[in-house]
Amino acid sequence: MSDEILINVTPPETRVAVVENGVLQDVMIERARSRGLVGNIYKGRVCRVLPGMQAVFVDVGLERAAFLHVSDLNAAEREKAVDNQIELVFREGQDLVVQVVKDPIGAKGARLTTEVxxxxxxxxxxxxxxxxxxxxxxxxxxxxxxxxxxxxxxxxxxxxxxxxxxxxxxxxxxxxxxxxxxxxxxxxxxIAQRIKTVKVKTLLHEDLPLAMRVLRDLHCSKVEKIRVDSRETYSRLLKFGKEFVTETVPLIEHYSGERPLFDLYGVEEEIQRALERKVALKSGGYLIFDQTEAMTTVDVNTGAFVGGRNLEETIFKTNLEAAQTIARQLRLRNLGGIIIIDFIDMQDEDHKQQVLQALSKSLEKDHAKNSISEVSALGLVEMTRKRTRESLEHVLCEPCPTCSGRGMLKTAETVCLEIFREIIREVRQYNVQELLVLASNEVVERLLDEEADMLSELETFLNVTVKFRAEAQYNQEQYDVVLL
Known part of the structure; x- marks a missing residue:
């Protein structure tokens, strides 16, 4: 099997898949309306100096001010910042040339460096x-x-x-x-000439589009084919290759088949699986990925894998397979920051070291910088992976409007009890005789069925009549108690 780079191009977006030995390893997505900023150079202006954080905020013309930490200064500026006192280097209103090293993620602005x-x-x-x-x-x-x-x-x-x-x-x-x-x-x-003439908050230099960056950054001796399904992009890649990366020209192919390129290699299915929490292992075990703003946790489970000789051997084999799968999933999902891996507890110290080595070896192919700690007494491995762009989940998904990203909903029973408490609160505050409850179908059905006796007792106790109306657009947690 050969290593291939697949480039799928449509007017709204460009997607790149890296397939190694027939297995999808990496996916990069660039949308026309939200191109990444990493590599862009701006002429900005310091809008706030924060000595306590050893950082400054810089206005480069983006939606949010960008962040420049003292550790990201060039060598000359670091010398001026004695004991990391960034206020010795910058003042509010000062112009400076900066480069984006990390895209805005969530509510955080872009991260900058002056080491352009x-x-x-x-x-x-x-x-x-x-x-x-x-x-x-x-x-x-x-x-x-x-x-x-x-x-x-x-x-x-x-x-x-x-x-x-x-x-x-x-x-x-x-x-x-x-x-x-x-x-x-x-x-x-x-670029230096433009610095002298342009106004602040101006883009001085923009990095190449995704397809060209791939040709520049990802080609290596292992890549045997670069397939692109757009004739226009194919022509641009050939021109770019002939001018800058001549060794890639024989590798570039235009794919004109009727079946979509990503479907041909099973990439679409892999992308869908990479958005799920649960990842199945070939042995019958499985992994659970939970991504939060602070960190990502990975839980390893034996599942249906019963192993062979003994429990320790079963756990060891599951953890070994998990280590390889985790490395691939981190790259595929583009998960960064702090990552906590909960391997199944192993008693044998040699087994722990072998699992760590398997994880480290599998991460060698990862282009993102990473570091791994030892296995703790609880079987946890702490690691970090450099994050420069949004994860695959954040690019393709948004928080659920029903659960607000929690991944859980209150049960219909819980909501019914909340409604009872709200009825008591309303009656005591306003001394009314009749109320209307608006809620979801599931909640109204439960109120009139399983909770009917409780409701009757409540009406008698409060001397009030309660009516109900199911609202199709309400989610299970939504309800309103209206005075009549």
Whole structure:
């Protein structure tokens, strides 16, 4: 099986699926009305300095002010911020150039950095930095030394900022690398000219559309095919590839089949499953994902898996399979921040280490930075995964208007008892003889059936007549008590 990148394009949105060995690993979605902001460079203005948070809010023209923390300053600014005193660097009303490193998520504004960078195929250029580096994914010491020498030589010849050599540069000849660095330098020079002339709250540089970013960032030796179902986007990708990523040109194919591209690979079904709480394991066990604003929890259960020799072996095998599935699901669902994994308790220390190693190994393919803790005494593993964009659930879904995102509704019995208390409250406050209760069909039916005796006793005790009307548009928790 080959690793493939599938690109589905319609006027409202572009979707990209990364399929590795026939299994969906990643989904990226960009909608025309809400393109991501990560990588965009703005000329902004400081609107508030918060010494207690070691941060400032910056107005870059977005709906909410963006957030800049002292840890995201460039090297020169960090030197000025003695003991992280950001007020020594910025003042309200000051103009500055910033770049978005994290999209607005929920009620939070975008997160910014002043360590501006511009990416290309082989390098990332950092105009305000002086040091350069090589991607840690390039493991060969000789190749790392060659790439570093190439970059440092270009820096000396052209008096430029710093460069980070990307994984795609491995094995690329020096001429292509220098041409790439020259392109980045020219691009930054054009941005620098705009900085001098444009007004504040102006977008200086916007990152490429999703399809082009994929070609730039995701191509590697493992990718054997890039299939796109839009002829227009196919032509753009070919043009972009010929100019910047020549090695990808033979991989790009236009898909013109009658069956939708994502259906052909089962991607649509996988996306639907990635929105569910429960994830089945092949062994018969299952995982439960609960995403909250503070963190994501993952619960591992043996389910129908009874195992073989003994309970410890059954638990160990379930946890091993869960570790691999969790790594894939985190990437597919794009879950970030704090993640708590509740593995089934293991007694054997060697088993704990093997499960941790399996999780760590499975996360190696993840492009998002992550870190994992040891297994706690309760069998919990704490980990973090860098979040730069909304999760798949937040992109495709919204909170349920009925339960307000709680995932639970009060029972009809609970609502009936609330209505009884409200009737008592109304009668005692207004001394009325007749009331009308508006509620959902389920609640009214229960009031007139299971709760009929209780209702009769209440009417007699309060000397009041209660009428009911079912409202089809009311959810199970909604009701009104109207004075007649």
């Amino acid at each position: 960078s511009v990416p290309s195929v082989y390098q990332v250029y950092m105009p305000y930095a002086k040091v350069s580096g090589v991607s840690q994914r390039i493991e060969c010491d000789a190749e790392r030394a060659r790439l570093r020498a190439c970059v440092e030589g270009f820096q000396r010849d052209h008096n430029t900022g710093g460069f980070i050599v990307r994984t795609a540069a491995e094995g690329v000849d020096e001429a292509a690398l220098r041409a790439d660095m020259l392109f980045l330098q020219k691009l930054w020079n054009s």
